[in-house]
Amino acid sequence: MNTPPPPRPSVRRTRLATLVSALCLLVSGCSAFGVADDGPDTAGGPDGGMRVTLVTHGGEGDAFWDLVRRGAEAAAAKDGVDLTYVSDADPAAQADLMRKAVRDKADGIAVTLAKPAAMRGPVAQAKAAGIPVVGLNSGIDAWRPTGLLEYFGQDESVAGRAVGDKLDDLNAEHALCVVHERGNVALEARCAGVRKTFRGATDNLYVDGSDMNAVTAAIAARLRRDSSIDEVVTLGAQYGLSAVKAVRQTGSRAEVATFDLDKDLVKAIQGGEVQFAVDQQPYLQGYLAVDALWLYRTNGNVSGGGTAPVLTGPAFVTRSNVSAVARFAAAGTR
Known part of the structure; x- marks a missing residue:
């Protein structure tokens, strides 16, 4: 605590x-x-x-x-x-x-x-x-x-549906939605919202969000087992960075998107390692x-x-607009 x-x-x-x-x-x-x-x-x-x-x-x-x-x-x-x-x-x-x-x-x-x-x-x-x-x-x-x-x-359901629509716009076909706390109503609503609007396949992966190494390992294991996954959607900024590590480790073709934002995630968007983040402020x-x-x-x-x-x-932060929030993220307020 x-x-x-x-x-x-x-x-x-x-x-x-x-x-x-x-x-x-x-x-x-x-x-x-x-x-x-x-x-x-x-x-x-x-x-x-x-x-x-x-x-x-x-x-x-x-x-x-x-x-x-x-x-x-x-x-x-x-x-x-x-x-x-x-x-x-x-x-x-x-x-x-x-x-x-x-x-x-x-x-x-x-x-x-x-x-x-x-x-x-x-x-x-x-x-x-x-x-x-x-x-x-x-x-x-x-x-x-x-x-x-x-x-x-x-509204997490609305945010999830918006992510599903965006994945369609990006021509994704198979999304892995990573839930870092089982039973959390907000997290479950996000993945359910993605599934509701995304025209491709959506699978949930439940991980122990208190162990970041375990999160990376679990995502990597799923990517190795299923090469059809072309999008990993995480529900927190630090888990997005774990997904980036997992993609690197496995050589997967999957892109990474996430909910939530912090200064490290901003850098990952600027560098093209994360496609977008959903900012709930x-x-x-x-x-x-x-x-x-x-x-x-x-x-x-x-x-x-x-x-x-x-x-x-929700608001989408992408490579095209991330500079507008970067200085606030660096100050620890976004």
Whole structure:
């Protein structure tokens, strides 16, 4: 689990009793938006500032989640929020982290729903305690049934279908979709989306995403067994680079495409080793999740009206447009 960052400076906040009462009249009751009517009217930080906990399913040292965390930290610094970042890839452990945030009386919680069933109980506990909860990154089909206030992320099914269309445009015939976490709803939706629109064949390959050498070996083994595979689609930037290694090792004719982006993947696109990446803007997801909780607490704002997600992707990054994002990737924000 990543070590939470040191507390950010806090700012004095105005009491919200009058604002909350007025807001409730406008929206016919705050409980409809996931906050108890008798919820706290002030934030609970040591200096009166707001305390937010971001609970993700990201693995330790994962470059993608570093981007999410940096975005969240940037919003926290801007808003004077005391941010705690915690994560665990195990759904039961992630649920325990959220329960701890409830016990610690956080003023707001942002959470990913990679395994939605595991998070329903903790979300209900947060709502009962009057703590607003927003979702990000995973669970676009589950955030409303789970009772979250808002959601920030990519529609993974739409993104997958867009990739399938792009593979058709590239005249691919046989795609291998590499899933690095079995049962993750977002990852499964990506591959299902590819299969839905791609006119060629699509096979899934399940790998252990915590062992990059094993990922490379598994992709290489499949490429050796099936020479008809002409496209490897991975679901994370680092796995795209593993696929590049596997193609090199085997001498396969397969091209590589991936979801997600980081500075090393940008270089691979610039060098022609990766055809394209689907950018869901993880930095933006972290930023918006924290900022949304601050806006809700201080001004009663609800993005999407509490009924529609705020989409941060998909956008295709190819060799023709990669220069536009390269400097941001080098700075660690794309």
